[in-house]
Amino acid sequence: MAGSDCIFCKIIAREIPGYVVDEDDSIIVFMSLENHPMIVPKAHIPDIFSLSVDLASQIMTRAIRISAATKAATAADGIYITQTNGRAAGQDVFHYHMHIYPKWLDSRKPETSEKARHVMMATIRDELKRSQRS
Amino acid sequence: MAGSDCIFCKIIAREIPGYVVDEDDSIIVFMSLENHPMIVPKAHIPDIFSLSVDLASQIMTRAIRISAATKAATAADGIYITQTNGRAAGQDVFHYHMHIYPKWLDSRKPETSEKARHVMMATIRDELKRSQRS
Numbered sequence: 244m245a246g247s248d249c250i251f252c253k254i255i256a257r258e259i260p261g262y263v264v265d266e267d268d269s270i271i272v273f274m275s276l277e278n279h280p281m282i283v284p285k286a287h288i289p290d291i292f293s294l295s296v297d298l299a300s301q302i303m304t305r306a307i308r309i310s311a312a313t314k315a316a317t318a319a320d321g322i323y324i325t326q327t328n329g330r331a332a333g334q335d336v337f338h339y340h341m342h343i344y345p346k347w348l349d350s351r352k353p354e355t356s357e358k359a360r361h362v363m364m365a366t367i368r369d370e371l372k373r374s375q376r377s
Numbered sequence: 378m379a380g381s382d383c384i385f386c387k388i389i390a391r392e393i394p395g396y397v398v399d400e401d402d403s404i405i406v407f408m409s410l411e412n413h414p415m416i417v418p419k420a421h422i423p424d425i426f427s428l429s430v431d432l433a434s435q436i437m438t439r440a441i442r443i444s445a446a447t448k449a450a451t452a453a454d455g456i457y458i459t460q461t462n463g464r465a466a467g468q469d470v471f472h473y474h475m476h477i478y479p480k481w482l483d484s485r486k487p488e489t490s491e492k493a494r495h496v497m498m499a500t501i502r503d504e505l506k507r508s509q510r511s
Contacts, residue, residue: 291444291456299441300434307433310425310462321463322425328444329455331480346465 251338255285262364265371269298270305274360275342278353280309280367282341289337290328302341308371309343316370317353317363319345385472389419396498399505403432404439408494409476412487414443414501416475423471424462436475442505443477450504451487451497453479 254261255271262274268285275281282305284298294302310322323344327334345353353363388395389405396408406414416439418432428436444456457478461468479487487497 291441291458292448294441296438296441299437303433303437304430307425307428307430314426314462319463319465321461321466321468323462323466324425324458324460326458327455328448328457329453329480331453331482332455332457332478333480334455344466346463346467348465 249287249336249338251283251336251340252287255283262360264364264367265305265309269301272305272309274364276355278355278360278363279345280313280343282306282309282343284339288339290334290339291326292328294339302339306341306343308374309367312367312370312374313343313345315374316366317345320348321346383421383470383472385417385470385474386421389417396494398498398501399439399443403435406439406443408498410489412489412494412497413479414447414477416440416443416477418473422473424468424473425460426462428473436473440475440477442508443501446501446504446508447477447479449508450500451479454482455480 250259253259254273263271264274264280265272271283271285272280273283282302284302288294288298306324310324313319314322323346324341325344326341353359387393388407397405398408398414399406403419405417405419407417409415416436418436422428422432440458444458447453448456457480458475459478460475487493
């Protein structure tokens with residue numbers, strides 16, 4: 244059930260371009276405008292209250308892998324994870340998404356140019372491939 | 378492997394008092410000092426990088442249930458979820474914990490007195506029991 248005006252559904256359907264890091268039949272991982280990965284179910288599920296147990300497990304399993312790859316790929320000192328449910332919690336896109344933020348001790352933030360997002364996507368992808376081989 | 382100076386391990390072992398909302402063999406849920414529930418594995422696992430797939434699934438399954446119960450019990454408008462990995466990400470207790478924050482449109486915060494924490498714990502517990510019956 245793709246929301247006709249849901250920007251994440253449009254990225255999933257390749258109707259608009261996205262910086263896709265990883266995907267399978269149920270889950271997609273793409274870069275946010277702030278240049279960090281987000282884990283997103285392909286089905287248009289608005290929030291945690293509507294997640295199935297199976298999909299929740301898949302998201303969290305993916306979160307382990309994406310967190311480790313993001314930390315390694317960006318030489319981050321830590322990983323901060325957030326997930327918003329409802330406007331009161333700061334949710335802006337009403338399609339479930341888990342943010343995986345790389346964090347550094349010097350508090351710097353990723354650049355957010357198109358080029359920087361492409362580089363970050365490619366670097367995390369390479370790290371995922373490398374870690375799957377080892 | 379309980380860390381001898383880990384405050385969460387001490388709560389889990391009942392060496393110091395905690396406001397426990399829910400638990401099973403692997404997971405415990407207790408109130409933070411800020412008066413919101415945290416989902417915590419009983420094993421002393423420092424961060425997401427060390428989580429097993431099985432435990433990750435259990436945590437996320439529990440997160441669905443605790444989020445719904447917290448929202449209902451507190452008449453919150455939304456739920457904000459965070460989880461820190463490493464000092465650079467703001468981690469202060471090095472035992473994995475997922476924060477489940479109730480959020481209201483008027484931006485109020487829960488009271489943090491002992492009494493308020495006891496009431497919040499009891500209210501969420503009651504809601505969990507109620508939802509399991511229905």
